[in-house]
Amino acid sequence: DDMIVSAGYNIAGPEVEAALLSHPDVAECAVIGAEDGERGQIVEAHVVLVRGVAPDAMTVKRLQDHVKATIAPYKYPRSVKFIAALPKTQTGKIQRFRLRTEKIN
Template identity: 70%
Template structure:
């Protein structure tokens, strides 16, 4: 009984923040096995065994599947480039007499709604849902990357990052932050979090708007409802 009987741990449903992965490893000694699948594919198609985990990556292609990163025209992109994830394998879905067939399946490749990059070793790195990518002053910014940076700050319990309209920049990055117990919202703390993101990832990715909240909107399965954060402005 107890935690000592735990052999493996699997994450699914949302991108696994690196801070969560590290805290779990420190507490249990066990690597979390991350992975991504899709309802349309009926299977996980990218994952890694514990001994092959690479920091920040979802994993590599599961045997039997192929995956690549493509541009808006469906053409393959080189390692390091951010684009749409395309997957091919023994499972999948077809839309009969439905316009979604031409949108979702092209030349046998199932086009997901996820933005990814792939490194030279074939490890896939999640960026965001394609409709969650933030374009601010010409920069493409992945909300989950900013969330991971904020979660590494000791004052932050959880957070959600979205793009909100801005006349000058098109969009700006907005963070909705739930603080850990004992932490008090303040303008000084908001500035501290902004500076922390600048130092952790890149200055242009920092949240220009920070809002503190008691809780985040989630589905019954725990997925963050970013569209509700966008609606709230």
């Protein structure tokens, strides 16, 4: 469930999440596989930024470059979505299925 297959590569979601969480601008994140016609799936990151960080194209590039430098470059998130909060259960577990099925802002 946490494995993303993109253009024939197996990418572990938790590894990408750990790379993103090591960036000082990221408060929380969750990574899912998003359907893609060309690659099968792409890595899609849902990111909660630290207060005061702009949710703009420069931040997307900074986070993508950070992941490329931290783990294998092909594992970087091709899609980055900034959200106010991650959907969680009452016990605090991230509900990744909701990121796949709902438009969360």
